[in-house]
Amino acid sequence: NAGVMQNPRHLVRRRGQEARLRCSPMKGHSHVYWYRQLPEEGLKFMVYLQKENIIDESGMPKERFSAEFPKEGPSILRIQQVVRGDSAAYFCASSNQGQGLYGYTFGSGTRLTVV
Amino acid sequence: KNEVEQSPQNLTAQEGEFITINCSYSVGISALHWLQQHPGGGIVSLFMLSSGKKKHGRLIATINIQEKHSSLHITASHPRDSAVYICAVLEGTSGSRLTFGEGTQLTVNP
Numbered sequence: 001n002a003g004v005m006q007n008p009r010h011l012v013r014r015r016g017q018e019a020r021l022r023c024s025p026m027k028g029h030s031h032v033y034w035y036r037q038l039p040e041e042g043l044k045f046m047v048y049l050q051k052e053n054i055i056d057e058s059g060m061p062k063e064r065f066s067a068e069f070p071k072e073g074p075s076i077l078r079i080q081q082v083v084r085g086d087s088a089a090y091f092c093a094s095s096n097q098g099q100g101l102y103g104y105t106f107g108s109g110t111r112l113t114v115v
Numbered sequence: 116k117n118e119v120e121q122s123p124q125n126l127t128a129q130e131g132e133f134i135t136i137n138c139s140y141s142v143g144i145s146a147l148h149w150l151q152q153h154p155g156g157g158i159v160s161l162f163m164l165s166s167g168k169k170k171h172g173r174l175i176a177t178i179n180i181q182e183k184h185s186s187l188h189i190t191a192s193h194p195r196d197s198a199v200y201i202c203a204v205l206e207g208t209s210g211s212r213l214t215f216g217e218g219t220q221l222t223v224n225p
Binding site: 033035041042043044045048056058059091093103104105106107108109 | 148150156157158159160163201203212213214215216217218
């Protein structure tokens, strides 16, 4: 059981490019959460997904950001036309129940740098 | 004012000292988490609490629901405990996401 796998660990993109961040939840977990940690700031919720459904995207920026969790394969956080302000660590967590009432498992994060 | 406040922001201790990190929150919650984050590393979930007290090794977490306050204690601290400790709450109404404190940077010197 490899836990929550995020890749890549580090991603460098030029302004205007697209960034794709992947998260494979823990085996048996069907709930995925994405969080962002801006430099020198705390973690902030972005989006909560179940397989093929977005449950809560109230933390997602209105433009350029999207997330999916298809029936097969990892969850993807996609950032189009990246800007310097998107540079941050993006963490994924998974749980086997909604609301994480039985706890969350976090991935190691993807550190995005926009140059 | 943040919904989740931690204190202190930074804490330096000598090896062997007893350490306390505090967390206060202003919203109704269904659970509270304590997380550990090492530099450049991922996040590890230490405890999830909805009442009372939990202990794991040298770590103890307590919560007082009436006072909306939780504490994380580390007994016999060690340099390997140096990390950022983060308090996060699962709000009772939204239910689906964690709201995080700003974290406490702990440094334990040998």
